[in-house]
Amino acid sequence: MEKKLLKKVDLIFEKCNCLNIIDKVLQRSGDDIILDIIDSGLKGRGGAGFPTGLKWKFAKNEEADQKYIVCNADEGEPGTFKDREILDRVPEKIFAGMAVCAKAIEATKGYIYLRGEYNFLLPALNEKLTVFNQAMKDRKFEFSIEMRSGSGAYVCGEETALLESMEGKRGEPRNKPPFPVAQGYLGKPTSINNVETLVFALAIMNIGPEKFKEFGTMDSRGSKVFSISGDTPKGGIYELELGMTIEDFVNEFGDGDTKAIQVGGASGFCVPRKHFKDTIIGFEGIPTGGSMMLFNSSRSMYNVLQDYLEFFEEESCGQCTPCRVGCQQLLKGILAVKRGEKPPAYLEELKKLSQTMKIASKCGLGQSVANPFNSIVNNFREEIIY
Amino acid sequence: MSKYKVNLKINNIPISVDEGTTILQAAKMLNFNIPTLCNHPDLCVAGNCRVCVVEQKGSRTLPAACAVPVSEGMEIQTNSMQVRAARKHIIELLLSEHNSDCTKCYKNGNCELQDLANEYRTSNNLFIDLMKSTKMDISSPSIVKDDTKCIRCQRCVRTCAELQNVNALAVVNKGHLMKISTFLNKPLNEVVCTNCGQCVNRCPTGALVEKNYIDEVWSAIYNPEKFVVVQTAPAVRAALGENLGFDIGTRVTGKMVSALKRMGFDKVLDTDFTADLTIMEEGTELLTRLKKALVDGEKVALPMMTSCSPGWIKFQEHLFPELLENLSTCKSPQQMFGALAKTYYAEKINKNPQEMVVVSVMPCTAKKFECDRPEMRSSGYKDVDYVLTTRELGMMIKQAGIDFTKLEEEKYDSVLGESTGAAVIFGATGGVMEAAIRTAYEIVTGREIPFVNLNVTPVRGMEGIKAASVKIKDVKPEWAFLEGVELNVAIAHGLVNAKQLMTQVKEGKANYHFIEVMACPGGCLGGGGQPIPTNMEIRKKRAEAIYQEDENMYLRKSHENPEVNDIYKEFLGEPLGHKSHDLLHTHYKARKRY
Numbered sequence: 001m002e003k004k005l006l007k008k009v010d011l012i013f014e015k016c017n018c019l020n021i022i023d024k025v026l027q028r029s030g031d032d033i034i035l036d037i038i039d040s041g042l043k044g045r046g047g048a049g050f051p052t053g054l055k056w057k058f059a060k061n062e063e064a065d066q067k068y069i070v071c072n073a074d075e076g077e078p079g080t081f082k083d084r085e086i087l088d089r090v091p092e093k094i095f096a097g098m099a100v101c102a103k104a105i106e107a108t109k110g111y112i113y114l115r116g117e118y119n120f121l122l123p124a125l126n127e128k129l130t131v132f133n134q135a136m137k138d139r140k141f142e143f144s145i146e147m148r149s150g151s152g153a154y155v156c157g158e159e160t161a162l163l164e165s166m167e168g169k170r171g172e173p174r175n176k177p178p179f180p181v182a183q184g185y186l187g188k189p190t191s192i193n194n195v196e197t198l199v200f201a202l203a204i205m206n207i208g209p210e211k212f213k214e215f216g217t218m219d220s221r222g223s224k225v226f227s228i229s230g231d232t233p234k235g236g237i238y239e240l241e242l243g244m245t246i247e248d249f250v251n252e253f254g255d256g257d258t259k260a261i262q263v264g265g266a267s268g269f270c271v272p273r274k275h276f277k278d279t280i281i282g283f284e285g286i287p288t289g290g291s292m293m294l295f296n297s298s299r300s301m302y303n304v305l306q307d308y309l310e311f312f313e314e315e316s317c318g319q320c321t322p323c324r325v326g327c328q329q330l331l332k333g334i335l336a337v338k339r340g341e342k343p344p345a346y347l348e349e350l351k352k353l354s355q356t357m358k359i360a361s362k363c364g365l366g367q368s369v370a371n372p373f374n375s376i377v378n379n380f381r382e383e384i385i386y
Numbered sequence: 387m388s389k390y391k392v393n394l395k396i397n398n399i400p401i402s403v404d405e406g407t408t409i410l411q412a413a414k415m416l417n418f419n420i421p422t423l424c425n426h427p428d429l430c431v432a433g434n435c436r437v438c439v440v441e442q443k444g445s446r447t448l449p450a451a452c453a454v455p456v457s458e459g460m461e462i463q464t465n466s467m468q469v470r471a472a473r474k475h476i477i478e479l480l481l482s483e484h485n486s487d488c489t490k491c492y493k494n495g496n497c498e499l500q501d502l503a504n505e506y507r508t509s510n511n512l513f514i515d516l517m518k519s520t521k522m523d524i525s526s527p528s529i530v531k532d533d534t535k536c537i538r539c540q541r542c543v544r545t546c547a548e549l550q551n552v553n554a555l556a557v558v559n560k561g562h563l564m565k566i567s568t569f570l571n572k573p574l575n576e577v578v579c580t581n582c583g584q585c586v587n588r589c590p591t592g593a594l595v596e597k598n599y600i601d602e603v604w605s606a607i608y609n610p611e612k613f614v615v616v617q618t619a620p621a622v623r624a625a626l627g628e629n630l631g632f633d634i635g636t637r638v639t640g641k642m643v644s645a646l647k648r649m650g651f652d653k654v655l656d657t658d659f660t661a662d663l664t665i666m667e668e669g670t671e672l673l674t675r676l677k678k679a680l681v682d683g684e685k686v687a688l689p690m691m692t693s694c695s696p697g698w699i700k701f702q703e704h705l706f707p708e709l710l711e712n713l714s715t716c717k718s719p720q721q722m723f724g725a726l727a728k729t730y731y732a733e734k735i736n737k738n739p740q741e742m743v744v745v746s747v748m749p750c751t752a753k754k755f756e757c758d759r760p761e762m763r764s765s766g767y768k769d770v771d772y773v774l775t776t777r778e779l780g781m782m783i784k785q786a787g788i789d790f791t792k793l794e795e796e797k798y799d800s801v802l803g804e805s806t807g808a809a810v811i812f813g814a815t816g817g818v819m820e821a822a823i824r825t826a827y828e829i830v831t832g833r834e835i836p837f838v839n840l841n842v843t844p845v846r847g848m849e850g851i852k853a854a855s856v857k858i859k860d861v862k863p864e865w866a867f868l869e870g871v872e873l874n875v876a877i878a879h880g881l882v883n884a885k886q887l888m889t890q891v892k893e894g895k896a897n898y899h900f901i902e903v904m905a906c907p908g909g910c911l912g913g914g915g916q917p918i919p920t921n922m923e924i925r926k927k928r929a930e931a932i933y934q935e936d937e938n939m940y941l942r943k944s945h946e947n948p949e950v951n952d953i954y955k956e957f958l959g960e961p962l963g964h965k966s967h968d969l970l971h972t973h974y975k976a977r978k979r980y
């Protein structure tokens with residue numbers, strides 16, 4: 001398997017002249033832009049990892065009188081805080097990335113759906129947006145961006161729940177199909193992209209897909225902004241090339257006593273020390289929206305799992321059975337095993353249940369609870385039972 | 387429907403269906419039933435219960451058959467091991483949240499969750515019991531809400547929003563706390579709920595049921611000191627059979643009368659009688675309003691609107707209080723009956739009204755609320771004591787051990803038992819309008835309405851809002867002011883349609899003289915108290931039954947009902963007269979908007 005050594009990169013926060021890039025992009029055709037994005041191999045940085053160029057192509061191919069680009073800045077995944085940093089430090093690059101998408105898919109209106117807890121960023125963002133929107137007007141490019149605030153539900157980061165929320169409804173995920181690229185905001189074709197994805201799209205316009213492809217591996221092109229937390233002497237935000245092993249990563253960021261690492265937040269996977277060497281961070285190994293939580297030997301993995309399950313039990317939107325009830329059963333189930341009210345073999349029943357949740361839940365939330373559940377229960381079984 | 391065909395395989399059987407068909411529908415065409423809970427043919431797709439998941443070749447997840455349209459080359463398995471395992475889990479999960487006290491449940495034997503649990507042979511206590519003990523909401527005289535039985539399928543929420551546009555019920559909270567609630571979690575009797583019971587009719591479990599008065603009615607029947615009379619609404623006879631072993635759309639009028647007599651009611655009478663009476667009163671009221679408007683130039687509220695449907699009345703009181711003047715002041719047939727039973731009738735049979743108990747059998751849960759209204763005591767007593775739904779009557783007939791299918795047909799008692807075809811059609815949307823037109827036209831012109839076989843087809847059918855006009859020509863001299871007038875009428879059923887029509891009226895965009903509104907889709911035949919399930923196909927069959935009943939009647943115009951003529955001669959005097967005013971008319975009050 002193709003591997004890369006740990007390397008710090010600076011594509012996201014590096015200063016650049018956004019308006020110059022936009023001017024160049026405005027000269028190009030939508031198809032041309034999309035070809036570059038497809039060629040770059042850029043995949044969504046919001047967690048699901050859908051190829052961005054393909055998403056834009058679908059949206060472009062839809063016939064409609066109105067299309068939208070929505071920037072997903074809901075950043076709700078526990079352990080993730082990289083979008084906040086981007087919103088704070090280089091917001092113009094996000095706006096410009098949205099303009100690139102708008103040009104590519106022929107959208108005239110953009111929205112940034114901001115996590116409610118990040119409302120403190122609103123005044124600064126609005127001020128900069130006024131300047132940006134004027135700049136688009138000056139260029140006779142029909143495109144403007146508006147801010148929207150979330151209200152604190154994790155599930156509203158799921159793209160269709162986000163749309164419902166934007167439409168003023170209860171944030172419940174929709175049935176798919178139809179996908180947002182066909183019927184999104186107000187039923188119109190909509191491309192929903194993560195904050196970081198959009199900034200990378202801008203970077204690709206700036207440096208070209210070839211340069212971008214020099215970073216990362218076949219399946220995981222480019223770099224990624226990581227939110228590093230937990231038992232680490234140097235937590236924070238780092239942009240790293242994709243494709244490194246967890247061992248490399250832990251050598252750099254661990255405290256010398258790392259026993260496990262949770263990759264991808266509460267909905268991601270737990271990797272135990274014995275698998276550090278053979279696990280790659282990237283779409284061919286373990287994908288991540290950016291959250292890396294390190295745990296040292298002082299941590300109880302039972303407590304970690306309980307925390308995650310409490311989170312899901314509360315943050316499930318509650319509409320579908322496998323997720324709403326399943327989360328409660330997994331949580332109550334490990335508690336019962338811990339207290340000896342259920343035999344250890346009950347964990348097998350719970351694993352089967354988590355499999356049902358994975359295949360039968362309506363959205364990504366319920367579908368991914370099995371990730372932390374199985375990876376923690378399988379690797380730290382004795383900690384769960386005793 | 388789209389012309390494009392899509393080819394797919396379900397359980398290895400190839401099939402070609404129209405684009406846009408769901409997997410669920412396509413499977414049905416091949417005679418494969420996929421279980422569902424949140425799905426209901428009257429409502430938009432939710433896809434949230436997940437019991438309809440199926441296996442799709444090449445897909446990581448199991449799509450919900452109700453929500454996913456077919457696509458070219460799709461290969462579906464509806465009953466694979468993986469599907470069965472997931473489905474069983476889902477049912478077990480629902481049961482773990484559910485108050486599974488089936489033997490004590492009002493819906494025992496008519497519960498979709500119970501059926502599925504049976505079908506999937508759920509094991510004992512696989513999962514931990516999560517049932518939350520919450521208090522039942524028994525505040526409403528019509529509906530009981532028991533959250534411990536709720537499976538969160540949101541059928542009630544969608545019903546209240548999509549069919550009724552009342553939005554009394556909505557989802558609150560998320561995760562394990564998510565539930566169906568009212569504005570600020572207030573009791574049902576303090577919110578905008580119209581008591582129409584459409585939610586009750588669509589609840590797959592016992593979470594929403596009618597408040598039943600079965601024991602009270604048995605007690606009255608077996609109380610030797612009480613004289614118990616029962617009245618039956620028009621739509622009941624076209625649906626009761628569904629609960630007692632007959633096909634949908636079977637008319638069971640005579641058997642129902644016979645069963646009621648065997649149950650021990652002292653007299654079995656007919657709400658159809660007061661439906662005919664309503665036409666006399668309401669028709670006269672309309673003609674009076676028209677005269678005031680056209681001749682006297684007085685300002686009167688037009689269009690006039692019907693007032694037979696108590697769910698509709700409460701809706702109007704909450705949402706369009708500025709249009710209350712437009713409502714006919716006529717009480718509903720049920721309440722006219724009650725008021726006459728404890729006055730005119732009591733006198734006739736020489737009973738003290740205090741000893742009388744008036745029971746109604748209605749297709750409706752809102753009628754339970756209506757009979758409790760303080761205005762409904764014109765006899766000096768509660769005019770109607772208890773209201774039973776069609777379903778409750780079905781249950782009582784079973785309790786009495788009556789073999790309904792084999793019963794001989796019997797006739798209603800007299801008086802207050804005679805009726806015409808015009809009264810029967812009150813049970814279908816457009817029926818009141820049709821009955822009114824049959825009578826009013828004839829009063830004004832002296833001729834029968836110019837429709838073949840008296841069937842006013844333009845006001846029939848299941849379209850949400852219907853409009854029609856009748857040209858009035860060659861009138862009798864006393865009605866000269868109506869010569870050449872084009873009488874414009876409209877009909878709405880289902881409150882979502884009523885709201886649309888009322889908005890037009892409010893904005894002055896509706897040029898009608900007379901509007902009929904029924905709260906429930908299809909009219910009373912689709913009422914909240916009717917047998918479960920109810921859907922479009924069933925409503926159409928019940929409507930056919932009602933129109934057949936009309937055509938089979940000897941008398942088909944309300945003003946030809948001999949008992950109606952007698953009551954005016956002997957007791958009431960004339961329509962809108964002094965006694966009518968006291969006993970048969972009422973008033974309304976504005977209510978809060980939530």
Ligand SMILES: Cc1cc2nc3c(=O)[nH]c(=O)nc-3n(C[C@H](O)[C@H](O)[C@H](O)COP(=O)(O)O)c2cc1C
Pocket residue numbers: 043044045046047048049050052072073074075076077154155156157158159160192193194195197198363364365
């Ligand atoms: C429960 C849940 C929460 C999510 N939260 C976020 C989020 O906070 N930010 C985000 O960008 N994507 C989030 N996603 C992923 C989005 O649904 C969507 O895939 C993403 O915004 C697409 O953008 P991308 O292709 O640029 O990654 C979430 C998904 C799920 C299922």
Ligand code: SF4
Pocket residue numbers: 155172173315316317318319320321323324361362363364365366367
């Ligand atoms: S999986 Fe969970 S969050 Fe997603 S729709 Fe179902 S209940 Fe809601």
